[in-house]
Amino acid sequence: MLKKNQGLFVIKKENKFYFSNFTGSGGYLFITKKNKYILIDEKYEKQAQEQCKEFSIIILKHKSFLQYLREIGEKEGIEELVFEENAVVFSLYKELKKLPFKLVESENLIESQRVIKKKFEIELIKKSCNIAQSAILSALSEFEVGMTEKELAAKIEDSSKRLGADKIDFLIVVSGKRGVLPHGRPTDKKIELGELLTIDFGCVYKGYHSDITRTYGVGDINSQLKEIYNIVKEAQNLGISMVKPGANTKDIDRVVREYISGKGYGEYFIHGLGHGIGIEGHEKPFLNWKEESILKVGMTLTIEPGIYLPEIGGVRIEDTLLVEETECEMLTTISKEFKEIKLC
CATH class of the missing domain: 3.40.350.10 (Creatinase/prolidase N-terminal domain)
Structure with missing residues (x-):
């Protein structure tokens, strides 16, 4: 060097x-x-x-x-x-x-x-991801309609520390119309029936970060919200399918963006498709329209498309991935099948 x-x-x-x-x-x-x-x-x-x-x-x-x-x-x-x-x-x-x-x-x-992770780094990132997603599932098991965003966030944070996280990197809990805020922080707003609930969470374990986002329906939600959920899920699956050695990050972002645009929601996808993750929560490579990197074995990154409809609500789904010899390994594995929660 x-x-x-x-x-x-x-x-x-x-x-x-x-x-x-x-x-x-x-x-x-x-x-x-x-x-x-x-x-x-x-x-x-x-x-x-x-x-x-x-x-x-x-x-x-x-x-x-x-x-x-x-x-x-x-x-x-x-x-x-x-x-x-x-x-x-x-x-x-x-x-x-x-x-x-x-x-x-x-x-x-x-x-x-x-940007190329060593074996021990990959294991620490995996552990961090496992803590983050386990904390989300643990908190959701105690969810009740009418709980505030802050109350649910506190449960996620408490669970992550109990599971071994050294600290919280960030925690986004937004519901209803607040779902249009990609970086919205939890408030005293109550989480009500008929809304979407988005949880975006990352913690740190022995210096290494995690990142996962899931969106849920709180009880029955309307057909438009279900539609944008399915579009985001399919867009994310498309992006994940392109993550392999030799792939161009700019191309992955473009293909996913074109898919969402083709469904009529292009203007509502308002951020980059993803980013590298490791010692920092956001690091190289970045997946967006202006930066260009070639994926290599050992890179860890996220794929996180979203659709945000003003005054209606938003959907984002995000996973952390490891680039392997021919494809990628999912480091976050919570189901992405649409789920309606009331009392879990």
Whole structure:
């Protein structure tokens, strides 16, 4: 990944975790061809000793991190300092320019490496997905008509923590007319009969994220809501069928979008088709009309079409997938057959 005369300077929290397993919010990584260093304040020393077994620990004491970088770089024969162009703010960039190294943008070097998941990462993502979907099913088993969105969300969150989640990434619970909000947060609105209920949930397990969305009918719903549900389900199945090595993400998004448009609802599909998932809840590859990536074995991503009808309601169905040798493996497996819930 690095040339002999290059050093990689890492500050983004997720990238620090990827290389070192360090979960603290502070500190810097400096990686060369020969050695790996973590530069941290004294308060993180014990944590770094426990988490960063392959790294030499440099305590930032009496000197600035720039002075330590200079000393390490000169000792290692570094001529070029590779930095994360999407993470380094301008004020830090000006400081780095004071060093006697040529600054080189990483051009998503780290993110491109992260996109192919290692076996242990896949297992952690699977576990995170299992926790998320089990938490949803557990909460729905206690659902009652008239429960508020917040009350149902609290049950999902409590269940996920009981099942082993380290924390919640996000939790969307919207019902009725609020179903048109793709990122709507739960409110005190009561969930009533005749409405659609959308739950979009992701948690974090040992640093890895999950993401699943399901939409349910609360009792009997009208024919238009059932129609858009079936369209979204078929659109998602179409997208999933295209997930395989060599597929172009832009093409997958286009085909799914054209399917929904052909059913007369194109203008109501208002977001991208999906995204990569791993150490971040949203990471490369992205599936939308403007970005283009080629799928490879070991990528994990979501497929999540939706239709959102103002003043009526919305439907979204989302699954997390693993790209395998010839097709994909579903990492979220809750049934997508339309289900009407009253008391589950």
